[in-house]
Amino acid sequence: MSEIENKTENGSTESAGECTTGDTKDDKGLGLGVIFFIVAFVGCFLSGTLLFPKLLYSKKEQPFNFDHALHVGEAGDCESCHSFREDGSFTGIPKLDTCLDCHSEEALGETDDEAVFVEEYVLEEKEVPWYVYSRQPDCVFFSHAAHTQTAGMDCVTCHGHIGESTSLKPYEENRITGYSRDIWGKNIFGIKKHSWDRMKMDDCAECHKKETGHKGYCFQCHK
Amino acid sequence: MKQNNNKAHKFGMVIDLDKCTGCGSCMVSCMSENNVPFKEDESNKKDSITWMRVYKLTNGKSFPDTEIVYMPRPCQHCGGKGDHGHSPCVSVCPAVATDYGYDTGIVSQIYTRCFGCRYCMGACPYHARYFNWWDPKWPEGMENYLSPNVSPRMRGVVEKCSFCYHRYQAARDTAYYEGRDDIEEHEYQTACTTACPAGAIVFGDLNNPAHKVHQIVKPDPHPDPRNKHVVGKSRNPKVFRLLERLGTNPKVYYLSEREWVRKQGDNYLDGEWDKIKNHHGAASHG
């Protein structure tokens, strides 16, 4: 394109043509072009890979830290807090009431986090506004009963080793979609190593295909 | 899983048109169960979303011999030609946003997959599919009654009756939790069925002889000898399906004592009805 401009500027098209051909043979020029190409390529690729996710996701701190490992130790297992209701539906993140089964207005431990919990939530009778890492969008229906009760899967398969963590990582929210970063997975290319690295539809389908021989019909997972 | 096997359910419905009063309970129950929006003017019925629509049929005679009957029309959950699961709408969807559940016989869909080409609407002769021409909007505060069991649909996608699939899911959740294999007939009933004050709608598994719907319909498992595409024709002479001759194989059956009503269920050439009207599934197989 630039050549055209060049030629038009020069007025004499013939000479411009020669000039261009001359340039082509200028190895230095070409070399510089290649260097610029490589620099730009690497720069853009890296910013797309490293900077872009930083811009795409906003980081949000949980209301206060929660020590899963400690609670699992005290309560025994995941189901103690993340329980099923009688109708087979899953409670998900426990409500304040569930916490109050053990906790009271008197702190059980000595952490600052528990002090925050007691002061701001227990005494105020307010639910803790947790950010949920594994929150699926509204269009998804997921039956925990089918997976853990009937199929006998464990929590780790999808949720990873969160039960062994002592602190909560910041919640990263996709600025465009509002999804938690854990749905797409930490890896911006969408590459996963473990079954819990990603929670996209393809991940559900992969396991379904393997376990049931079929990926399932729309309504099986959508509502 | 490709073909209907014996273990698979085939959920269907039979609607007694002699009992139906046209009261509209089914429509409202459906709308409130499934988060169907409403707008200021809904009198243009061609852009008004009612998964369940009640048609008013007349016998076309003049006063005082006129008769009317109401025909509720949910999605027919067609099994498609030969009941192979290629429903008119499913086979045309370019993005697999709707598919046929071989385990339930329900035509299911993903609203968030749909990109709004509306081909399925063109394919459906029952007008059972509806497009969201507008953003769904609720007056301030009214979004508080929305049910979490069904996701509200966004503008630009097609939606339709799901046979209240979320109720099936909920029933199954309970069964899973209680360690049961399967659900009972009463555990899964659609919102229109339970709402009908006249008890005109019966819902259940057409494959299960213990279910009421099977007992009323007595579906013929063999293809109709007159039309190989038609499977599951009722052996009850008072029961018919809408546009059965097209081979769509709906899972919604209608029941009426009145001949003129049954005749309006399909299209017939002159004189054809008289030959065909008493021909039912049972006749061809003894």
Add this chain to the structure above:
Amino acid sequence: MFPFSFEWAWDIGHMVFFGGFWYAVSILGAGMTFCILKAAYDTMNDSGDSHH
């Protein structure tokens, strides 16, 4: 669209359809790649007057 996408199945429909599609796309791709590379080669080796 790809063997790793959700809807892909190794059935006759997919193989015929996408076989045809990818075949056409690869012909177009190969053709264009050839043309571009050849043009670049020709440009490099152009004496500068063969076409003028």
Add this chain to the structure above:
Amino acid sequence: MKVDRRSFLGLGLGAVAGVAVSPIGMKLTDDSSIWTQNWPWTPVPVDGEVTYENSVCSLCPGSCGLSVRKIDDRPVKIEGLAEHPVNDGGACLHGIAGLQYLYDPARVKTPLKKNGDKFEEISWDDAIALVAGKLADLRKKGSPEKLACIADKEQGSVSGLFQRLLKTFGSPNFYTMPSLESYLEVTATALHGEGMTIGFDLENSDFVLSFGSGIIEGWGSPVNCFKANASRKARHAKLYQIESRLSNTAANADKWIPVKPGTEADLALGMCAVILKNNLFDGGATANFIGGFNKLAIMIQKEYAPSKTAEITGVKASDIEKIATLFAKAKMPVAVFGKGRGDGAQSLKELAAVHTLNCLVGNINKKGGAFVQLKSDYLEFPDESMDTIADAGFAKNKTGRYVNQLVEKVNESSKPVVEALFVYNANPCYSLHDSKSVKQAIGKIPFVVSFSSFLDETAKEADIVLPSHTFLERLEDVPSCAGLAKSVVGLTKPVIEPVFDTKHAGDAVILIAKALEGSIAESFEWETYDECLESVAAGIWDSLSEDGYAIISEGVPFGSVAVNVSFLADNPATVQARGDYELTLIPIDNMRLINAGIAASPFAIKTVSDKVLKGSDIVVEINPLTAKGLKDRGYATLTTPTDTARVMINLNEGMMPGVIGMVEGLGHTFDNKYVSNKGINVNDLIGPVIESGSGLDAAFGIKVKISKA
């Protein structure tokens, strides 16, 4: 090293290639589509624990049991309650759409006081003080009887509290809106004596002869009637429908007998004539007739011979004889009255004539027949304490017998006959005939207090609006006495904390009474309405609170009753439609609309056919023969002696020639774009016609002229 264009080209190409290979494109494409799947303006319902709460619907007198599904504290769905004695599972569309009333932003959110043309918000304390102050002034002036109250019904504890307030205040002027219950009582009173009422055993009857009753269009307790009707086939029972239009009930019936509008009474008497002439009546039953059975028999045979009746009614003489014979010979026949929903205008002549059929064939208090018994009163209010002002005021005569006469008196008199008016659960400015003159009357009353959840047509005319809870936010006894064979009281329960700053009307009355002090306050000793209900309904409270309902009476009542035929024996004149025009306009009842005070919900309006409502145009039904030059879906102007209206035409073969049908329940003027300003209110077009002798507004329709618009 020279940085030239080529370098820039390299830079550009490199950037493009770098971005292309990076995940940006793939991720943004995916995310942008996901964004469309989660548009922030599309609501996401919050999930939680599912619970069910039982309650009772009080939108209509049907009183169906409801099951309300909740997600945590949020009601999300209403369904019929299985095994409830009234509806056993099913529910009508209005009840199911109840949550749309609950959350409607068009509700009155706080007490309002009219200032000029506008309402301003005031606090509950101020509102109560204001009302009490005005009432105290009235008492001081010595005219407590000038306080009137219009409520929807007489039964129930809230209505009881209003009546108690009026009585202890010193006013006899308590009125109810016309309803099926009120007509049942009027009929029972005329034929069987004071304090009686009538029920129909539709569930068991094998021959239902309905004189225009919309059995499946909202008559009585709708869902109960639907069920009774649906079981007809299995019971081999017949339904014959006498009506000038092919209503849904007529369409569903075994036979539809078109009759000239307003001649149902004559037809009933014609059938009586056949029964008398052919000795088909029950001799034992006629022994209970008092007030001149012979006189009646002679009059009927003379005036209502089949040929003569045929001429009046348009029904063939042979048909009259055939149907009368079928009716008399049926095992368990019942003749049902109350045209449409039964709450529209009715003449006592018609009610009595139809019921006389029941009395003649001796199906009173028999299975499948008509049940005549004393009104059930399950509430026991303690004795009032009355001061002298109250005694004097309460002893005075009521201003009018029925609400329409009250309206008439107010309009006629130059002096204020009513100084203060309470309106509860009623919308006379919409529901009574000639709504313009009703509005005028209400406007003449200096102080009007409305206890309404919505700013309806009457509330708009009020000086003070004391917003009440919807039925989903309150505790209340709901008696079902709409012509059922059994009498059931249900308990409406609050399924949610009040959404707005509203109060239970019962609480509001108690607060007003307490503010009035003295003997009035003494008569309202309860702190809250809930406490009041528990004490006055103590007799059935256990059952109410445990089961959600209490069955007051069930099964066939015992004993025979006297039948006083003196009213009919005088052969009262049949009410004629007002006006001189050729055609007759009649109101149509449509199950999907509500013709009581409240408007139908947005969902219910949505289900209404485009042959009833198109855009903001109301569609009238007319037989093609009558329509002459008018085109289907074309426009026309209706002119009645009362008003004119622009309407759309629906040519309908199910309409009797000469009759035009217009649906009831449209034309509301609330501030709610989903349900208001759609069509017109048929009551604007019809003027009242008072039946001499009974004092009832019996305008079954009005004469009308139609021309192309």
Add this chain to the structure above:
Amino acid sequence: MDSALIPEGAKRCSFPKFAIGIAIVSAVVLWGVFAMFLCWFKGLNQTNMDDYYGFALWIWADLAVIAVGGGAFFTGLLRYIFKIDELKNIINFAVIIGFICYSSALLILAIDIGQPLRGWFIFWHANVHSMLTEVAFCLSAYFAVLTIEFIPNILENRQANKVPFFHHLAHNMHGVMAVFAATGAFLSFFHQGSLGGVAGVLYGRPFAVREGLLIWPWTFFLFTWSAAAFGPCFTLLVTKITETVTGKKLVKDNVVHLLAKISGWMIVTYIIAKIIDTIYWAMVTAPSLGFTLSHFYSNNGFYGYWILITEIVLCGVVPGAILIMKSTRENPTLRLVAIILGTIGICLNRWVMVLQIMAVPVMSFDTWALYFPSWQEIATTILPVAYGIILISVAYRYLPVFPQEQELNTIEPVSKTE
């Protein structure tokens, strides 16, 4: 001003005159673009479509432009595969017309779908059993072919061609054009057909459904055949219009006659097939579903037998007959009448196969649905026409589109500009 870009030896109108013309048409484009953005931001409630008329004006426009754009693939097929060399004199223009038609179709599709940002789902989540999927894939692939076919012509621009790389690229692309053309013909065959299949597979719609061969209903083949038959008509028509507007003869008569003759024989064979198909459908298919022919052509205010007769006889048999007979074909007036009728005929056929299908009631108690497009629909449908005019004007002005132009318009030497 822009003379350096104008092909050497060609005479073009003055730049201001050209600019004014373009500006006028651009105003129309802007109107269409405004309507397009309305549809994108406010949604399809901007149209008069409804649940009965889910497919309407736009889908018709899509089918119509693709049908008339069929001239590109068919001429390409004849030129590159069947080696009919004369057609090289019109192939460039046929390609440009095809390019305009297909880009317009894609644009309209992007407006027509309810969720444009999810449009790529049709590729990513493809359902290979849907005719629409086949349409989408072949359409976009064939659009790529058209772009490839168009590129050399662009590179032949006087200035572009001076860039050695572009010059060589154009040269090389010409060299392998037969391969591209063959691929294009393959793709075109399938997508033209699958557009026909879109209607033919609708077994819930007795007006549309056709029996067929394997998975392909007869409409599949009829659509391909009709696009090949009538596409050249449209190419000739646009050529004629261009000649009229420019006041110059651009393509030699022998080329026009040849293409007209081919088109004529294609039309005749197509129309015979169409008549057989119609009779079989009317006598066998529809009655087997309980429908008589009159059901589809009565009881409504628009769709009468006239539309059937117009499509098949007036706009099918008549142009076919005119074009196969030498005397009438070589009569300029009659030929013009024939190509106009042919173009109308193919558009009418697509109209019937989209809108009438939606209009016909299927349930016995249903009613005819009639519809009139909103201004937004009309504006966005006119948009591609205006865009086409601009593209043709620009291409004609700056590219050597018509190889015979100079020969046919020997002109005095152009004075050197600037």
